[in-house]
Amino acid sequence: MKRNIFLSVFLPLFLCAAILTLGYFSPMLFSRVMPNFKNKESAAQITGAESPLYLEDPSSLVLPPWNDIDDSKSQVYASDDNSVPGTLQDRIIQELYIYAEGYGDDSLYEIADNLTLSQQYIEVSDAYVRSIIQPFLKGYRILPNMKFSGLMHTYDPDNEYSGIPKYVYARNVTVKTVEGRDFIVDFVFTPQYGLPLYVHATEVDASTRAMPDNDAFTAAASTALTLFQRFSSYSTSEFDEDAFIKSFEEEFGTYGLYSSVFNSFLNAPGSLFTEFISQENINEAQWTSNMWSRLYLENIWFWNQFIYNKESVSGITYNDESLLVLRATNGCSLTMTYDYISKSVTGFGIDPNFLTSGDSTLFYDTDLTSQLNFENYSDEIFSYGGCPPSTPKN
Numbered sequence: 001m002k003r004n005i006f007l008s009v010f011l012p013l014f015l016c017a018a019i020l021t022l023g024y025f026s027p028m029l030f031s032r033v034m035p036n037f038k039n040k041e042s043a044a045q046i047t048g049a050e051s052p053l054y055l056e057d058p059s060s061l062v063l064p065p066w067n068d069i070d071d072s073k074s075q076v077y078a079s080d081d082n083s084v085p086g087t088l089q090d091r092i093i094q095e096l097y098i099y100a101e102g103y104g105d106d107s108l109y110e111i112a113d114n115l116t117l118s119q120q121y122i123e124v125s126d127a128y129v130r131s132i133i134q135p136f137l138k139g140y141r142i143l144p145n146m147k148f149s150g151l152m153h154t155y156d157p158d159n160e161y162s163g164i165p166k167y168v169y170a171r172n173v174t175v176k177t178v179e180g181r182d183f184i185v186d187f188v189f190t191p192q193y194g195l196p197l198y199v200h201a202t203e204v205d206a207s208t209r210a211m212p213d214n215d216a217f218t219a220a221a222s223t224a225l226t227l228f229q230r231f232s233s234y235s236t237s238e239f240d241e242d243a244f245i246k247s248f249e250e251e252f253g254t255y256g257l258y259s260s261v262f263n264s265f266l267n268a269p270g271s272l273f274t275e276f277i278s279q280e281n282i283n284e285a286q287w288t289s290n291m292w293s294r295l296y297l298e299n300i301w302f303w304n305q306f307i308y309n310k311e312s313v314s315g316i317t318y319n320d321e322s323l324l325v326l327r328a329t330n331g332c333s334l335t336m337t338y339d340y341i342s343k344s345v346t347g348f349g350i351d352p353n354f355l356t357s358g359d360s361t362l363f364y365d366t367d368l369t370s371q372l373n374f375e376n377y378s379d380e381i382f383s384y385g386g387c388p389p390s391t392p393k394n
Contacts, residue, residue, distance in 0.1 A: 061318065063198070063335050063349040064197075064198075064332075064333060064335070064349050064350065064351040064352070065167065065188055065197045065198055065349065065350065065351065065352045066188070066198065066349070068157055068167075068352065069155050069157070069167055069169060069188070070155065070157065071153070071155075071171075073155060074153040074154060074155040074169075075153060075154050075155070075165075076152075076153060076154075077125075077149060077150075077152035077153055077154050077168055078122065078125075078149040078150050078152065088154070088164055088165070088191065089115065089118075089121050091164040092115065092164065092191060093112045093115050093116060095164075096108050096109075096111055096112035096115070097109070097112050100112065107287070107290045107294075110287045110290070111287055111290070111291050114285065114287055122149050124288070124291075125148070125149045125152075126146075126147055126148050126149055127276060127288070128189070128295075129148040129152075129170075129187065129189075130142055130146070130148070130275065130276075131272065131273045131274075131275050131276050131292065131295075132187060132189065132196040132199055132272050132273065133175065133185050133187055133199050133201060134275045135268065135271035135272060135274070135275075136185075136199055136200070136201040136344075136345065136346055136347055137175070137177060137181075137183055137201055138181075138203065138342055138344055140177035140178070140179045140181045140183075141177055141178040141179065142175055142176070142177055142178075143176045143177060143178060144178075146175065146176060148170065148173070151170045151173050152168050152169065152170045153168070153169055153170065154167065154168050154169075155167045155169070164191055164192055165191065165192075166190060166192060166352065167188055167189075167190060167197070167352075168188070168189055168190070168191055169186075169187060169188040169189075169198075170185075170186065170187055171186050172184055172185075172186065173185045173186070173187075174204075175201070181203060181204075182203070182204040183201045183202060183203050183204065184201070184202045184204060185199070185200065185201045185202075186198065186199070186200050186347075187199045187200075190352060190355065192355075193355055194295055194298070195295075195298070195299055195302055195355070196272060196299070197349070197350045197352055198347070198348065198349040198350065199347050199348060200337060200346060200347030200348075200349075201346055201347060202346065203342075206341075206342070207320070207341060208319075208320045208321050208339040208340075208341055208342070208346070209320055209321075209339065209340040209341050210317040210318075210320060210321055210322040210340060211258075211261065211315075211322045211338065211340050212340075214314075214315040214316060214317065214322065215315070216258055217258070217261060217315045217322050217324070217338070218313060218314055218315035218324060219258075220258035220261040220262045220265070221261055221262075221265045221315065221322075221324045221336070221338065222313040222324065222326070223262065224261070224262045224263070224264075224265035224266040225265055225266075225269070225307050225326070226307065227266060228265075228266050228269055228270065228303075228307070229303075229304050229307040229308055232270070232300055232304060260343035260344075261338060261343075264338065264343065264344055264345045265324075265336065265338075265345060268336065268345040268348070269299075269300065269303040270300060272296065272299050273292050273295045273296040273299060274296065276288065276289070276292040277289060277292045277293050277296055302355075305354075306326065306328060306332075306334050306350070306354060307326065307334075309328045309329050309330070310326045310327065310328055310329075310334075311327050311328060311329045312326075312327040313325070313326050313327070314327075318337065319337075321337045321338060321339050321340075321346060322337065322338040322339075322340065323335055323336070323337055323338075324336045324337075324338070328351075328354060330353075330354065331353075332350075332351035332353050332354035333351050334348065334349070334350050334351070334354075335348060335349040335350075336348045336349075
């Protein structure tokens with residue numbers, strides 16, 4: 001009889017109490033064993049993919065534009081340092097002539113004429129790559145005889161252009177410097193627009209580290225990019241500089257730990273192509289300086305458009321570096337990586353779909369650069385401790 005009373009009365013009461021206790025404490029238990037995804041970027045927010053899953057392991061993320069590149073379907077850009085990818089060369093020259101006629105721009109005729117020489121074309125290809133990766137080598141200088149043409153591949157995911165691919169790229173290239181410090185570099189650029197889409201450099205046998213506070217890193221980096229956009233934009237006259245700086249100083253005090261982040265991000269977009277702008281580096285020809293100047297101006301314009309159209313900004317830790325993610329209103333993203341140890345921007349990645357969302361041809365559109373105030377940009381950046389575009393970094 002006692003056994004029946006226990007089974008019919010006390011056991012159900014005990015089970016009810018256990019369930020209630022488990023229900024009461026379960027939120028605390030799950031919070032300890034489950035990862036916290038609050039304020040973290042999702043893979044979809046970075047790559048434009050459709051997956052809604054959050055990044056429990058950001059190291060597995062493939063940054064744009066690599067998520068659009070299939071190595072198994074790529075072609076060799078040049079079989080060696082002296083060969084020429086003739087179809088691509090011919091298409092670029094043809095495009096230059098078309099835009100030279102359309103804009104009445106004699107400098108484009110000059111560039112096209114010089115690129116008809118095969119060896120000249122290879123030299124320009126190598127110089128282009130040098131000019132986009134040099135800013136991410138911590139001030140070390142690439143060896144003068146370093147060649148890149150034989151290391152690159154081409155790929156077009158849509159097979160839309162038979163003669164000019166969407167991407168030219170290289171992975172895990174060992175770049176040697178004059179100072180004897182080697183770097184592993186990945187890069188992607190689009191010959192359709194003449195713009196770099198990805199660069200990342202990691203010094204061989206050197207450690208990297210993310211910033212200790214992602215929120216503060218995000219604020220400092222995004223503030224610098226906004227300032228960069230304002231200084232190089234035609235709307236600078238409408239910009240309340242005093243209020244902007246006062247707001248920044250209220251948040252960061254005297255900059256402190258994040259001054260290097262601020263200055264590094266302020267300079268990064270404008271440093272591309274600057275190595276060759278003031279140098280008549282290929283056969284001492286003026287047309288090369290004109291070419292780098294044009295690329296530089298339109299690269300700045302493109303970055304301005306991305307920063308101006310940003311919808312959200314966030315920072316996460318990624319492969320022992322800090323990763324800044326700018327999400328544009330059209331869903332495309334721009335990423336930039338920063339190393340706390342070397343206090344430098346180590347690279348960037350751009351969703352190429354942002355290019356095709358506009359109506360501009362970018363690389364050859366001379367009207368675009370008339371919107372920019374570069375004299376003001378150079379003076380203002382210099383006053384904040386950065387290097388103006390025409391001043392090489394030591």
